[in-house]
Each structure stands twice: as structure tokens, then as C-alpha cells.
Amino acid sequence: MMSFAWATLALTGVAFAMAGGLGGEVPGTMLRAAMDAVSLAIRLAGGFAFWSGLMAIVEDSGLARSLARLLAKPLSRLFPGVPMAGEAGQAITMNLTANILGLGNAATPMGLKAMRLLGGEARDAVATDAMCLFLVLNASSVQLLPTSVIALRAASGSAEPASILLPTLIATTISTVVGVAACILLTRRGRHA
Amino acid sequence: MPNAMPVLIGLVIAYGLIRRVPLYDAFVRGAKQGLGVAVDVLPFLVAMLPVIALMEASGAMAFLVRFLGPVLTALGIPAETLPLMLLRPLSGSASLAMLERTLTLVGPDSYAGRVASTLMGSSETIFYTAALYLGAAGVRRSRHAIPAAILAWLAGSIAAGWVCRIF
Numbered sequence: 001m002m003s004f005a006w007a008t009l010a011l012t013g014v015a016f017a018m019a020g021g022l023g024g025e026v027p028g029t030m031l032r033a034a035m036d037a038v039s040l041a042i043r044l045a046g047g048f049a050f051w052s053g054l055m056a057i058v059e060d061s062g063l064a065r066s067l068a069r070l071l072a073k074p075l076s077r078l079f080p081g082v083p084m085a086g087e088a089g090q091a092i093t094m095n096l097t098a099n100i101l102g103l104g105n106a107a108t109p110m111g112l113k114a115m116r117l118l119g120g121e122a123r124d125a126v127a128t129d130a131m132c133l134f135l136v137l138n139a140s141s142v143q144l145l146p147t148s149v150i151a152l153r154a155a156s157g158s159a160e161p162a163s164i165l166l167p168t169l170i171a172t173t174i175s176t177v178v179g180v181a182a183c184i185l186l187t188r189r190g191r192h193a
Numbered sequence: 194m195p196n197a198m199p200v201l202i203g204l205v206i207a208y209g210l211i212r213r214v215p216l217y218d219a220f221v222r223g224a225k226q227g228l229g230v231a232v233d234v235l236p237f238l239v240a241m242l243p244v245i246a247l248m249e250a251s252g253a254m255a256f257l258v259r260f261l262g263p264v265l266t267a268l269g270i271p272a273e274t275l276p277l278m279l280l281r282p283l284s285g286s287a288s289l290a291m292l293e294r295t296l297t298l299v300g301p302d303s304y305a306g307r308v309a310s311t312l313m314g315s316s317e318t319i320f321y322t323a324a325l326y327l328g329a330a331g332v333r334r335s336r337h338a339i340p341a342a343i344l345a346w347l348a349g350s351i352a353a354g355w356v357c358r359i360f
Contacts, residue, residue, distance in 0.1 A: 002283060002284050002287070002321075005280070005283050005284075005287075006240065006241070006244060006287075009244040009245065009247075009248055010244045010247065012248065012251075012253045013244060013247030013248045013250075013251045013253055014247065014251075015251075015253075016248075016251035016252050016253035016256070017247065017250065017251035020251060020252055022250065022251055022252075025250060026247060026250075026251075029243070029246050029247055029250045030243035030244075030246060030247055031243070032246070033242040033243040033245070033246035033247075034239050034242065034243050036242060036246075037235065037238035037239040037241075037242040037243075037290070038235065038238075038239065040238060040242070040293055041231050041232075041234060041235040041238055042231075044231050044234070045227070045228050045231035045232075048227035048228065048230050048231045049223075049224040049225070049227035049228045049231070050224065050227070051227060052223040052224055052226050052227025052230065053219075053220035053221065053222075053223040053224035053227065054202065054205055054220065054223065055223055056219040056220060056222050056223025056224075056226070057205055057206065057209040057214055057216055057219045057220055057223070058205055058209075059219070059223075060209065060212075060214040060215075060219045061205075061208050061209045061211075061212040061214045062212060063208065105226070108325075111326060112325070112326065112329040115326045115327075115329050115330040116329055116330050118330065119330030119331060119332065124334075125331055125332050125333040125334065126332065126333075126334040126336065127327070127330075127332045127334060127335045127336050127338055131330065131332065131338070132335065132336055132337055132338040132341065134326075135322070135323060135326050135327070135335070135338045135342065136338055136341045136342050136345060138317065138322050138326060139317050139318075139319045139322045139323060139338075139342035139345070139346075140316070140317060140342060140345035140346065140349065141314070141315055141316050141317045141349075143314070145201075146310075146313070146314025146315075148289065149292070149310050149313050149314040152289065152292055152293055152296070152310075153296065153301045153310055155293075156293065156296040156297060156301045157301065158296075158301035158302050158306075159302055160302065161301070162197065162198040163302070163307070163360075164307055164310040164311050164314060164357075165197055165198065166197070166356075166360055167307065167311045167353065167356040167357050167360050168310070168311050168314035168315050168353075170352060170356045171311050171312075171314075171315035171349045171350075171352040171353040171356055172314070172315040172316075172349060174348055174349055174352040175315055175316065175345045175346060175348050175349025175352065176345065178344055178345045178348035178349075179341050179342060179344065179345025179348075182337070182340070182341035182344045182345065183337065183338075183341040186336075186337035186340065186341060187337065
């Protein structure tokens with residue numbers, strides 16, 4: 001899918017440049033952007049390292065475990081058929097906790113494990129209600145701190161890189177609530193049909 | 194709100210102190226991981242930024258924004274964020290590259306720049322995540338999962354446009 005998007009962007013750009021008589025500028029434009037990409041990555045590295053360092057403290061201080069305990073009750077409501085103490089339930093809790101804290105490296109393996117365990121009960125490669133809801137939770141961001149956005153804003157010379165914190169929290173909450181609601185409504189409709 | 198970040202950073206460090214975490218070692222270990230992330234992202238940035246620059250320099254981007262922009266504007270989302278919105282569900286690193294271009298063009302602290310930042314932080318790479326997760330479980334029929342995820346993304350995007358007007 002990304003190959004297709006990338007090729008579309010590149011070919012559209014080339015076609016427009018040639019149609020507009022700008023063909024001669026194409027190599028220069030692209031190479032300058034490639035060099036900019038390297039300097040951007042270097043500027044971003046500082047912000048990434050800083051946030052990742054703070055998040056390591058969060059990880060080691062056991063905040064993740066407290067958060068997981070806090071999540072257990074609401075999650076058992078959302079996933080009625082999945083015992084939260086079981087292996088699948090544990091994987092779901094740990095994945096969402098890691099997502100909320102922005103620990104992407106920890107979230108994905110746990111998410112895949114949860115999906116595979118939930119899939120054990122699926123018939124004929126059809127996603128169960130729990131699998132759909134879990135996927136929607138993962139596909140609508142639940143991250144509390146948009147650290148890479150803050151790092152990028154700082155790299156772009158923002159006077160207040162963290163000023164988007166509250167708007168992001170509100171937007172992310174609305175998005176997740178709508179996703180869960182849509183999931184539940186569509187599940188019900190599917191059952192009556 | 195300007196104090197939210199310093200308070201948060203202070204809380205994290207204070208909580209770590211109370212729980213007797215070896216703060217300095219933990220921070221350095223995490224920072225090393227963060228540097229690795231920047232290195233991992235770099236090839237994607239090198240792939241995406243040149244084709245985005247080409248789209249801009251050739252006028253293709255302006256063409257796209259002129260024709261599809263009004264749809265966003267009608268929803269209360271600034272038209273300048275259109276390229277970011279189109280890339281966001283596909284790839285995290287590609288949309289990070291797009292966010293950088295958008296912020297450079299409109300300014301990170303402008304209304305459009307703040308909406309773009311909020312869009313980026315409040316959504317996920319829907320299609321990539323779905324492909325990965327469904328693939329891992331061997332699922333072929335995902336039923337309502339994708340429509341619900343797209344609805345969530347739309348709601349978050351519209352919310353971003355409105356919330357940035359208030360705050």
C-alpha cells in the first residue's frame with residue numbers, strides 16, 4: 001500500500017513538473033529534500049532521546065503497572081467475553097497501557113499476541129467482536145503524550161511546542177469514544193441483521 | 194497550560210525518586226533507545242521528503258489542495274492539512290515527514306500548524322495497524338473494524354479543527 005502511495009506521489013510530481021516546464025528542477029529539488037531529511041532526523045534525535053529517556057523512568061517506576069490495574073475494570077466491561085486475568089486479557093491490558101504511555105516498542109508485540117490469542121476463538125478467519133474492538137482501540141490513538149509531535153514542533157522552531165497537548169488529548173478522546181461507540185453499534189446491527 | 198509540561202516532567206522525576214528508580218541510568222538507557230528511533234525513521238524521511246518536495250515544487254500539491262481543500266474547509270479543518278490527512282492513515286514516518294513540511298509552510302504556531310500537529314498526535318496509522326494485526330491473527334474478514342476506525346479518525350480530525358480554535 002505504501003509503495004502505491006509513494007509511486008503515486010512521485011509520478012504525479014514528475015508529470016506536473018514536466019507539464020509545467022519545470023523538469024530541469026526535479027533532481028535538485030529531490031536531492032535538497034533528501035539532505036534536509038538527514039538534518040531533520042538529527043534535530044529530531046535530540047527530542048526523541050529526551051522523551052524516551054523520561055519514559056524509561058516512567059517504565060522503571062512501575063507507573064505502567066499501576067495504570068494497568070486502573071484499566072482492568074473498564075476493559076472487562078468493553079471485552080465482556082474475555083477474562084482480564086487470562087492470557088489474552090493480560091496482553092490486551094499491557095498493549096493498551098504501553099500505547100497510552102507511548103511505548104510503541106512494547107505495545108506492538110503485546111498487541112499482536114493479544115490478537116492471536118483472541119483469534120483462537122475465531123471461526124473461518126472472521127474477526128470476532130472483541131478483535132474488532134481491540135483493533136479499533138489500536139487504530140485510534142490513545143497516547144497521552146504526543147512526544148514525537150512535540151519534538152518535531154520544537155525542531156520547526158515553535159515558540160510553544162507543547163501547546164498542542166490539551167487539544168490533542170481532547171481530539172484523541174473524542175476519536176476513541178466515537179470509535180468504540182461505532183464498534184458497539186455496528187456489532188449490534190450485525191446481530192439483528 | 195504553559196506549565197503542564199514542566200509539571201509533568203517534575204512529577205515523573207519525583208515519582209521515580211520516591212520509587213527509588215536509578216533515574217540517571219534509566220534516562221540514559223531510554224535516551225539511547227530514542228536515538229535508535231531517529232535512526233530508524235531516517236530512511237523513511239529520505240524516501241518521503243523528496244517526493245513531497247516534488248509534489249510541492251511541481252504545483253501538484255497546490256492543485257490537490259485547491260480541489261479537495263474545500264471538503265476539509267466545510268468540515269472546519271484548514272485546507273493546508275489535506276496532504277497530512279491523506280498520508281496519516283497509511284504511514285507514521287511518512288506523515289511525520291508531511292507534518293514537518295506543513296509546519297515549515299504555515300508556521301508551527303499558526304492555527305493550521307496547530308491543527309496539523311493535533312491531527313498527527315490524535316490519530317494512528319489505521320491501515321498499517323489493521324494490516325499488521327489482522328495478518329497476525331490470520332483474519333480475512335475484518336467486519337466493521339475498518340469502518341469504525343475510519344469514523345474514529347474522522348471524528349478526531351473534525352474535533353482537532355474545532356478544539357484548536359478554542360484553545
